[in-house]
Every structure is written in structure tokens, then in C-alpha cells.
Amino acid sequence: MKLRQLTVQGFRGFNEAQTVFLNEKLTLIYAPNSYGKTSISEALEWLLYKITSRVERADYSKDEYKDCYRNRHFPETGAPYVEAIISHDGKDFLCRAELSADNTAILYLDGKGIEYWPFLKGYAAAQKPFILQHALKNLLLATPDERFQGFAALLGLKDLDKLQSDFTSFCTKPEVHLPPEAVSLCRTAEATLGRANAQTGLTQITKAFKKGLPGLKDAFAEIRRECRDRVPAGTTEDAILPSLLKIREDATAKLFSGKVSVEVFEEKELAAFVTADKLLVTTIVNTFTKDYLSLAGLKTVSNIQEKAKFFDIGSQLLQSSAETCPFCGQRIDASRRRYIEAEKTRALADGHACSDLLSKRDVVLKTLRAVKANAADHLERHIAKCSSVLWAEQNLPKLREIFGTKHVAHYEAVASALPKIKAVRSQATCAHETVRAAIRATEETIEQGTHDLRTVEEVGKALVTLAAACREMRSLLTSVSPALRDAQLVLQHELDVLAGTEDVAVLIDLIEKPHIIEKHFRIRSMLDSTKDLRKLVDQTIAQIVLDAISSELTADVMSWYEQIRTTGDPDVHFSGFDMERTAAGTLKARRVRVNAQSYGKDLASAVSSLSESKLNALGLCVSIAANLKGQSPYEFLVIDDPIQSWDAEHETQFISVLRNLIERGKQIVLLSHNQRWLEQVRAGLRSVNGWYYEITGYDAKGPHMIQIPWAKIDERLKEVDAITKDISANSIRIQQGEEEIRILVCEVAAEICQKVKAERKDPNNLNADKVRKMLTECGVDVGLIDRIHKTFSTTDDSHHAAPAYAPNRERLRQYQGYVNELLLVLKRHNESSGPEKTPLKNTPSAQ
């Protein structure tokens, strides 16, 4: 892909829109420092990559680069943009990037929004077609790691650079990535191994452990042997651990029995306790109260039942003596009998309803009993966690003696925890007593039929208090648990020391935790092995980079470097790339070495030995070589200020590098602050017929850019004249003459237009039809216009010859005559001299 034109508005140094037309071979742009020259290359970079290398290098998150793309003078309501016509595969594409409010680039291809440029797809690793002065020395005069990154980027190996950095970072401290369960496991195992290590009687075991995972089998065999030495002969394998435990317990119990630790609440257990707390209270609050209230009807149950019984007996008696009351002897008439029967039926129905109520009472009482049992169980399970440590309260003086002055902190931890634990336990026990009393009171109201909702409320309140007390107990036990656990370990150790059972204790620990020990060694082995992984990645990538830099890149860079060096240069030069090596000869990771020689002798390094100008030249050559290497969609190269700190000879040498690049098909956009040198480039590459711009000023509107003719009309005429008269001129020379003619025609036609219509046309953008139209509008003789038109007949608008094209000296002479005629027209109009340099700004007609 090549660039045809670039328009920039509101971006970096450009405020008002300006368009730069780019020659298909060479475009030179001159500007003094700070006149917006670099904004042009940055605009192109941003258009292609949505970020400039300056911002990319500086880390975009830095505040000082925030909002750096937008021109400060550009109206806030407008959207800055960069637009380019890019020629790709024989087609022109209008590519536009608009700066959004959040500083991102929104891309449009021929007016349609897109995510990425389709012609760059598959070329993410391709070298960017920008050689920027600030980047040249950065590549060489950088830290070793930055230099490696720079070369990796140049060689399209950025992914490998990242791969290596990622693995280095991971392998440097892999232990920080251990999951919590592994950390805890390793800590436990290390404590046991540490104690084993301190036992002089267990050296065979610790020796085997020191071999790591491979020594584990031997270590466990040694553990079994040591255990057998300590238990009675004939002890079976299964009985070894109980036997050791008994030996130890018998010995230490003589000094102290009991524990000073509390049982730890496991995470799941804590969650279950929280649920149980809630359940205790909700059982009472939700259904219980409603059921309890409904039992109020029980008060009348016995009356109802007696009434039903009375009517039932009466009814039966009335069957034998229907006219007289069996109880009072009163006479009973038919209406009274009906009344008695109705009452009997109602009393029986009420009796049935009462039996439902009685069932409900049973349920309520059962619930109360369940709540009572749950509350007791809840409390019991909390108390069980600390019962052993509370027992120790009676033996504090003995404990103090065992801990001694050495472990007084542990003793104090126990001594200070005990009253607190006792207090919360007492609080919980009291709360439980209140619950029991309230439940008892409620049961009594049910039994006595004296239902009182206040008793149920008391049960609820008591349960809430119990739940809170249990919660407080859990909180305290959890907070003191680590200190008490440590104290217990120290106590156990001191007891073992006093009882002479240290080795037995260690052996118990070892045979109780074989899986933990094994897992610990396996995890340790995994951690250790990351060193080998790092070495593997380092060596593999170092070798890939070495292959890339020492072969092709060195040869390519050398060939470009040879073109820049002059015959008068001292023989102190770059001599190739390499990777640094260790004393053993293995490659050092991320260490690119730049070699140099002085008259055949190796120097310490190019970076430390070469002059700044040579380093600059070397950086330039590396960038050029990288740009021509590998697959790339770019057929253009933007070079920004390449010749800093060079002498005149080297500046001249670089012109041949430019010619070489152009001959290889590269479209060059060269920006420089060195006007003299650009004049030299223009003269040296005269036949290239590129385009030349000068930025002559800068203000809030942006740079003032003008186009300067590549060559004067007289110079071109002389060139054509020389070709027509040179009988040895070959077809290439004659074709060059035709190109000169067409450039002359366009330039003279543009001049005529300027004189006649005061309209500036860009001669670089003219073709046969546009010239005809212009000349017609300027009143030029039709016959001359036809003849002029003929000069375009053998090539297309881009001066490319058709396949059947054959250079013809006679035809060139004819064309020369037509141009001379056109020059006479210009001469006639040229009575008043026009401006030689015309600003590009505000010239929409130039397109």
C-alpha cells in the first residue's frame, strides 16, 4: 500500500484542515523545529494504529499524555480527524480516523465505520513503516531489557518478548501463586520437618528428607524403623501409633494433663451455627405464637365436654322415661324435647372441635420441648469448644512453671484468655437458663389453661439473648484460637522436653501426617521446577532471537551501513549482532549485544565504543533493514529527521540509501529540519521528480505549508534539450524526457491558470483532461491545446507507460516544440510576475 494524500484537521499541531499530496516515489517536507513537521508523521501513525509511538512508549495512562492528540486551538465542538487516500492492490481507499471524546480513534473506510483496516489484517507483527529520529538511539542506548524489546519489535517477535517476560515474572516467585490450602499444608509440614530436624536422634530421617521428593521413600522407611525401636517388641503395624501415643501421654501426664487450646470453628461449622441461631428464634416467632394463641379456647373444653356428656346421658335416659326429666322429675313436653335434642347435637359438635384443639396443644408442647432441646444442644456445642481450656484454670501455677520465663508470652495468652472465655461461657449459660425458665413458664400456662402471650414473648427474648451470647462466644474463641493454638504447641513441646518424649512426639507427627509431608514435597518440587521452566523458555527464545539477529539482520544492516560509511571514515564500525553468553557459553536471556571493531580488533561493544553519529546511522540501518524484512503490506516509509549529528559526507551518502529504497519500490516521505540537506536530496534525486514542501511558519491555525517545484522550468527544459540532442540516449533516458515534458506541461499550465484566472492548481494533481479544461478556460489556442494533449497520449495520469509503449526521440522533439509554444503563451501572460511560492492552505480547487 502507498499513500496518495493526507489531510489533517484538529490533530496535534494542525488546527485548520490541510492536505498534503504525496508523490508515489519521494516527498520531502522541510520545517524548522516545532513547526508541526512531526505532527504529519504522527497523524499517519495514529491513522494506521490508533496510537502514536510516542504515546505508546510513554504509557498512555500517564496524565501528561492524556488528551494529547487534540489541537488546543481546534473548536471544542468539532471532531479532529486524519484522512488519507491509500492506494492498495490498484485501488484507492479513503481512510479516515476521527478522534472521539474519550480520545480513541473511530475508523471509517470509504465513509463506512470499521473496527480495523482490512488491508492490515494478518500483519500485526509487520514492522511499522516509520523511522522516527527519537526512536533510533532508543533502540541502542537503552537498558539491555529495553534493547531486547526494541529488537523483538523490529523483528516482529513482540509476542515472544511478552511470552518470555510473562514466564520470567511467573517463575521468579511462583510461591506467591500457591492457593491458600497449599500454603496451610506446607506450613504444617514445614513445622513438623523443622522439629524433626532439631532431633539429633532422627538424623537418618532428616537426611532422607533433604533429598526432597526422591528421598521420601527412604525417609518413611526410616520413620518406621525409628518407631519400632520405641514400641514394645511384637507391636503390630496398626498398633504402632496408639502405642507411641500412650508412651507419650503416660510420660507427659505425670507433669500436666489437659489442653490450653480451644477447638477451632471450621468455616462450614460457623455457617451452620449462624443458621442454628436464626432457627432458634424463628421457630418461636413464626408459627408458634399463632398456635399458642389458638389454645385459649382450651379453657372451655372441659365445660363443653361435660355439657355434651350431660346431654348425652340425659338423652339416653329420656328414651326410657320420655315425659319426665330423669334429673328433676319435671314434666317434658314435645317442644322441650326438641330443644334438648338440638342442644345435645350442638354439644357433641363442640366436643369434636375441642379434640382438634387438644391435638394442637400437643404440637405446641412438642415444639417447646424441641426448642428447649435445641437450645441446650446449641449451648453444649459451644461450651465443648472451650471446656478443656477452662479446665486448665485450676492448674495455672503449674502451667506457669512449665512455660517458664522463656514462654511467658504464651502463658499470658492463656491466662488472659481464660477469664474472657469464662465470662462468655457464663453469659451463654445464664441465657440458656433464662430460656429454660421461660419455656417452663409457657408450658405451665398451657397445662393450667392460663394462656398468657407474655410468657411466649419471654421465650423469644431469651432465645435472642442466647443466640447473641453464643455468637459472642464464637467470636471470642475465634479471636483467641491462634494464640492458644501456639501456646498449646509450645506447652506440648515443653512437656515433651521435660518428659523426654520429643523424638516420640516428632515420630507421632510424622506418621500421623504422611500425606501432608508427601504433598508438601510434591508442591515444593513443583515450585523448584519452575527454575527449569524459566531456563527452557529463556534459552528457546534467546536462540530464536539470536538466529534472527545474527544471520539475516546482521547482513542486511551491514549492507545498509556500508552505504552510509564514507571512504574517509576511521575503520571503527559496527560488526554484527549477537546475544550475550554466560561463562559456560549458554545464552543470556534478553541480552542483545551490538558488536563493533576497530581496525580488525573487537571492541567492548558498539554502544560503548561508537560515536553518536555512528550509533545514529546504525539505528537508522537497523530500522531500514527491519522495514524491508518479512511480510509487510507497506510500500511506503516515513523517515523523520534521519541525519542528526552527521557530517556533510555522511549526509550525502544517505542520499544514495534513499535512491536505493526508491529503486526497491519504497515510497519515501522524508521530513527534516535541515533545509540545506533537503535541497541536496532534491538535487541528488533530481530524476526522481518527487514533491517538495516547506513549512514556512506556524501559528494557532497550524503550520503554513507551501509546495516548491521539484525543479525549475528552465532546468527541466535544459534536461529535455540535452536528451533530444544526445544520440546515445537510451530508451530509459528518452522516457525520462517524456516525463519531464509532462511535468513541464502541468507546471506551465498551472502557471497560466494562475496568471489568467488567479487560481492556483496543483501541477502534481493534473492530467490530460484537467490540462485541456484549464487551457481552454484560459483561452489558449485550440490547436495548441490538442498538441499539448497529445503529450499525455503515451502514458497514464501517473506517468506510467502503457505495455506497448516505445520511446521515440522524434516524438520527444515534437513534444519539446509543443511545450515551447505553451511557454510562449505563459510569457505573454507573464507581464506581471506572480508569487513563486504559493500556500497550500484554503485551495480546495487544488484537488
Add this chain to the structure above:
Amino acid sequence: MADAVTTGQEGKQKTKLEEVLEKLTLSADNPLHKRLIQAYKGSDPQSAVVSEFSKSVSEVARGET
């Protein structure tokens, strides 16, 4: 913005990174290393490696391997 550069190999399009990861996998003797190298993929490959390492260690800690 665009895919990485690919190189043709046995009819498949592989990126340079994929080629190197494959080479590393073949060169690695340690199964854990193979596993970690193969985990290097996705938008955050470093985290993927760390995650795979933690997973491998967890399997050992839980006695799953």
C-alpha cells in the same frame, strides 16, 4: 487490530507464538511445564498460566493426583 503474522506449515496457519509454544511443549520433559506452556493462551495468557499452576497445586494438595 489485526491477527499476528502467520506462517504456513502442513497446510495450517500458525502464528510465530503458536510455533514457539509448540516447540516449548515438545522440549519440556516435566508434565507440569507442558501443562503451563499449553495454558499460555487467551487475552491474558500470564493469568492463564498462574491459574493453571494454582489448579495443579490444588490437585496435589487435595490428593486428586
